Amino acid sequence: MGLLLLSTPPISRGDSEIVVAIRYLQAKGTSHSHLYLYREDGKLLRQLTNDNSGQDSDPIFASDGETIVFTREKPNDTREFWSIDPRGTKLKKVDAAPDWYSAAKSSPYFTSGGEEEAPSSSPTPAQEESASPAATGEGAEQPEHSSVTALDAVTDATDRPPEIIKAPDGSGEIFWRKGKEGEGPEEVLNWVMWFRDSKSGQETQIGRLLGFPSFQPLHIKGNKDQQFLFEGPLRLTFFSCHLDSTNGDTVEAFDFNKRKLIQLSPNYATPVPLPGEPAFLTLTENRYVTIPGGTKTANCSYIERWAANLKESCDNYEGYLRFHGVSSDEVVEGFTRDEYEKQLRENKEKGHECYGQPEVRYARKGSAAICYGASMYRPGKTPAVITIRNGAD
Secondary structure, eight states, rough: OOOOOOOOOOOOSSSSSSEEEEEOOOOSSSEEEEEEETTSSSSSEOOOOOOOOSSEEEEOOOSSSSSSEEEETTTTEEEEEEOOOOOSOEEESSSSOOOOHHOOOOOOOESOOGGGGHHHSOOOOOTOOSSOGGGGGEEEEOOOOOOOSOOOOOOOGGHHHHHHHHESSSSSEEEEOOOOOTTTTOGGGEEEEEEETTTTOOEEEEEETTTTTSSEEOOEBBBBOOOOETTEEEEEEEEEEEETTEEEEEEEEEEEEEEEEEEOOSSOOOEEOOOOSSSSEEEEEEEEEEEESSSEEEEEEEEEEEEOOOOEEESSSSHHHHTTTTSSSSOOTBOOOOHHHHHHHHHTTTTTEEEEEEEEEOOTTTOOOOEEEEEEEEEEESOOOOOOOOOOO
16 A cells, blocks of 8 residues: 655745835834735735844845845844745744845836935935944934936026926827916926827826926936836836925826826835836835824835826825825824815915825835835746845945
8 A cells, every 4th residue: 555645735826925124113112123925916915024133124035936035133233144935934044145135236216316326316215324224213314315406596497498208109298388477486497397199289288396396307227218117008207306305305207198297105205117017116205104102203114016097095185194104084294184275275276186095005004114125026027026125235
């Protein structure tokens, strides 16, 4: 009689998965960063680590998706390297980081800076000048993104509109016209965005960029000619806009399908393409998020996913609260409902009345959190691994 051997069938992993190092801030005590594995659609599959001896960061999938290597930073500048499989087993400390892990860089992302500015513009958590999570307090300060003024405030600026931006598929172009007298914060720089359809010749007024005239079109790092994210039905270009010293910069997407501007975050958001998918990720910054259980605030960062049909929340106070990472009807940055309605009216006059809503935020609802790196494994797609490293490459 033969011996029948029973084995456990392998777990099917046909869907894309993303591992995120998240530090959930808390009102008392010291918080720690752990690894969380999500399905691409936002379903939390499992928490992979729970060790509080250090801060887990920079998780990266191996090319076959079977192993995740990450860094654990401990006090006294001690750095360890660990590996774990996506099922939450085989956790082990490794003597040294694998060569592929050390060589891995952040996947291509949109930036406004030149190559010499890339380190300060890369998709990093918004908390600190240092890339070390072990050195971060619960409410650390946030570095500034570089801002570029598109037009010099000089007498002849009225004759020098921003450059025309032509869609790569030839469908149309973004151009600029002077606004009406008495409109706009800077009379001599009062340029309004328009879109001209190449086929019909129809012209549509889009409005003003937030913080205009201090703005800059974004481009893929290392390729200033690549200013567009066109992937199937997803057809976008991005602008970085300086708001003020309190709110810093923000990012707006121009949707060639809807022919309108959509603000991705109240503060900065770094778009990261997902090649072969009509979708993209952002490393999204939210300033002054209230830490649950207390009154202190912190500058937070999250990984979010956006699809081709960019969702918006318009004329909606509850949507505004969600935009700022708050899950209940409470004051956000001092904004009561009446004050929100006042700002909404002002935004409408400027042509802005909607806030972007990502399909997924890979974090607990209503949390104050910091992202310390993320990696997505996409079986059957090229590249199979998308990486967002913690700190500059």
